[in-house]
Amino acid sequence: MQIEDAPSPNFDDRKHPVTLLVLHYTGMESGDAALARMRDPEAKVSAHYMVWEDGRIVRLVAENDRAWHAGVSRWQGLEDLNSRSIGIEIVNGGHDYPAPGGGLPPYPDAQISAVIALAREIMAHHDIPPTGLVAHSDIAPARKIDPGEHFPWQRLAKAGLGLWPQPETGASCVWSGGDTSRLNTQLAAIGYDLADIPAALRAFQRRWMPAAITGFADADTLRRLAQIAGAYTSAAGGSSSPQA
Numbered sequence: 175m176q177i178e179d180a181p182s183p184n185f186d187d188r189k190h191p192v193t194l195l196v197l198h199y200t201g202m203e204s205g206d207a208a209l210a211r212m213r214d215p216e217a218k219v220s221a222h223y224m225v226w227e228d229g230r231i232v233r234l235v236a237e238n239d240r241a242w243h244a245g246v247s248r249w250q251g252l253e254d255l256n257s258r259s260i261g262i263e264i265v266n267g268g269h270d271y272p273a274p275g276g277g278l279p280p281y282p283d284a285q286i287s288a289v290i291a292l293a294r295e296i297m298a299h300h301d302i303p304p305t306g307l308v309a310h311s312d313i314a315p316a317r318k319i320d321p322g323e324h325f326p327w328q329r330l331a332k333a334g335l336g337l338w339p340q341p342e343t344g345a346s347c348v349w350s351g352g353d354t355s356r357l358n359t360q361l362a363a364i365g366y367d368l369a370d371i372p373a374a375l376r377a378f379q380r381r382w383m384p385a386a387i388t389g390f391a392d393a394d395t396l397r398r399l400a401q402i403a404g405a406y407t408s409a410a411g412g413s414s415s416p417q418a
């Protein structure tokens with residue numbers, strides 16, 4: 175894996191060990207613009223890495239240092255996530271710079287292959303658990319929607335990165351009705367902050383059921399939520415998840 179260096183001045187010292195890998199899209203008109211911004215001392219933002227559409231990887235901040243990509247965020251009850259994470263910015267215009275025909279710009283194969291290779295090395299090196307792979311939208315649900323509902327989490331899981339239990343459908347799917355009593359517990363079991371429940375639900379849907387991002391706890395959402403919370407709980411308990 176070849177990595178170019180393009181150092182950014184936007185970093186300081188870590189206060190905690192690394193336990194998370196945060197994925198972002200750049201959400202700007204071009205990778206050049208995003209790179210320039212992350213190297214601008216006035217902007218006060220950065221990431222450890224940026225991955226271009228063609229799969230080229232740039233390192234801006236050393237992994238030992240604290241890059242500034244997470245902002246105000248919470249996950250699994252923890253704060254100062256910049257101190258606890260590695261951040262990868264993936265070049266993609268996202269919601270603000272849609273594809274020519276409208277819709278979200280696709281993530282090219284070569285780019286996702288590079289993200290997978292890089293993420294694999296980072297997660298192995300820092301011993302980041304599968305539950306530690308997060309979207310920026312997961313850790314800042316009221317503020318952020320990147321890397322977007324078009325990001326291929328399933329492909330990463332197939333490569334051994336993160337969890338992706340297959341949605342349950344048809345006869346195997348047992349559902350007893352609209353029980354929302356465990357909603358908060360289940361969102362929190364995954365890691366979501368409960369300060370804004372609709373925002374947390376939208377972040378959950380964006381990641382785990384991207385076809386319907388409503389912020390409503392409908393039956394499909396509650397069913398998927400129970401499934402993902404179960405997978406996270408068993409992963410945290412050290413037992414192997416059969417569908418990971």
Ligand SMILES: [Zn+2]
Binds near residue numbers: 198243310320
């Ligand atoms: Zn982001």
